[in-house]
Amino acid sequence: MSIADERVLDRLQLRYQRVQESLAEELARDRRPPGSPLPPERALAEHFGVSRVTMRRALDELERAGVVSRTPGGGWAVASARIGEPPNELMSFTEMAASRGLTPAARVVTQRVHPATIDEAERLGLAPGAPLFELERLRLMDDVPILVDRTRIPLTLAPDIVQIDFSAASLYGALEERYGIRAARARVAVEAIAADERLAALLELEPGGPLLRCDQITEDETGRRIELCEMVYRGDRYRFRATLVRSGAVTAPLAETAPERTPG
Numbered sequence: 042m043s044i045a046d047e048r049v050l051d052r053l054q055l056r057y058q059r060v061q062e063s064l065a066e067e068l069a070r071d072r073r074p075p076g077s078p079l080p081p082e083r084a085l086a087e088h089f090g091v092s093r094v095t096m097r098r099a100l101d102e103l104e105r106a107g108v109v110s111r112t113p114g115g116g117w118a119v120a121s122a123r124i125g126e127p128p129n130e131l132m133s134f135t136e137m138a139a140s141r142g143l144t145p146a147a148r149v150v151t152q153r154v155h156p157a158t159i160d161e162a163e164r165l166g167l168a169p170g171a172p173l174f175e176l177e178r179l180r181l182m183d184d185v186p187i188l189v190d191r192t193r194i195p196l197t198l199a200p201d202i203v204q205i206d207f208s209a210a211s212l213y214g215a216l217e218e219r220y221g222i223r224a225a226r227a228r229v230a231v232e233a234i235a236a237d238e239r240l241a242a243l244l245e246l247e248p249g250g251p252l253l254r255c256d257q258i259t260e261d262e263t264g265r266r267i268e269l270c271e272m273v274y275r276g277d278r279y280r281f282r283a284t285l286v287r288s289g290a291v292t293a294p295l296a297e298t299a300p301e302r303t304p305g
Contacts, residue, residue, distance in 0.1 A: 060089045060099040065108050068119060075185075079109065079117040110277050113247050120277060143182040149208050150189070150243070151177035154196060164258060165195060165266050172196040176207055179243050186244045187278050192270040198222060216267070225262040231255050231281055234273070244275050251276030 064085070079085065086096040100117055103109045110120040154172050162169040177191040192212060194202065199220045207215075216222040234252050241248040252273050259268035 056091060057095045057098040057102070060091055060095060061102050063089060064099060065103060065106075068108065073119045075119050077119045078112065079119070081116065107277075107280075144184075146181040146184065147208050148179040148181070149176070150179060151175060151191075152203065152207065154203060157193075161193060161269060164269055165193075167195060174199065174202050176212065178207060185278070186275065188272050188274040189240060189243050190270060190272045192268055194268050198267060222261055222267055224259050224267065226264075227257050227259045229255050229257045233276070240273055244273075246275060253279055253281060255281070 080088070082093055082096055082100070085100075086093045089096065091099075100109060104111065104120070107120050109117050112118050153175050155175055156170040157165065157167050157173050159169050161167075161173060162171060165173075172195075173193045174196050175191065175193050177189065179186060180188045180190060194216075196202070199216060199222070202215065202220075205215050205219075213224050216224065232254050234254050236244065236246060236248055236250045236252050238248050240252065241250060244250075244252075253276055255270075255272045255274070257268070257270040257272065258266055259270065261267050
């Protein structure tokens with residue numbers, strides 16, 4: 042690449058970065074609520090005096106930064122704030138919402154008792170067929186859908202748990218207050234998936250939209266496995282962070298690290 046070509050690329054990069062910064066500042070200054078539609082790309086390009094190619098690049102970068110998001114119709118809107126847990130702390134969804142001054146809510150999708158499958162029994166250390174309490178809920182913060190969680194708990198740990206109204210109660214709160222069971226540690230596996238029609242309808246997004254699925258095994262303070270949980274988050278409304286430490290390294294405590302996931 043010649044020096045002249047490099048200078049052209051530098052100018053193009055500076056141009057879209059200036060547009061990116063200017064648009065982000067305008068959105069912050071105007072305090073537009075999440076979901077507010079932006080003008081069409083052509084109008085934005087004219088507003089900033091750049092080509093549509095440059096405008097689109099700036100919008101793409103703002104999307105990666107979580108400032109704007111694409112709409113089903115092909116336009117752009119102010120993105121919803123992404124939710125994430127405090128550093129390396131196992132919290133219930135209710136606790137996580139309260140820590141951010143948000144109002145949690147739950148809609149019960151499924152609540153039943155069923156016999157453990159071979160896979161569920163193996164993961165929980167039970168005999169196949171042992172009764173499990175299953176609870177599936179749509180979780181919201183300030184009436185905004187965030188995730189669908191499906192949890193299974195050995196019924197022997199909480200025999201009358203089916204009587205609790207989990208549209209209002211915290212699962213972890215009920216386990217601790219009524220049964221003396223405290224969630225202490227969770228093992229989590231995370232993967233990206235595409236929304237099927239059922240999840241898309243619950244989470245109010247288009248089928249095929251990006252989701253983050255977390256599979257969790259929760260243990261109490263004695264190491265006993267008390268819960269299996271599958272949590273499926275909207276990809277544009279949740280951010281998962283993790284802190285990785287190299288084997289044998291000696292590190293100082295971190296002021297800002299990341300969460301291990303949980304519902305509740």
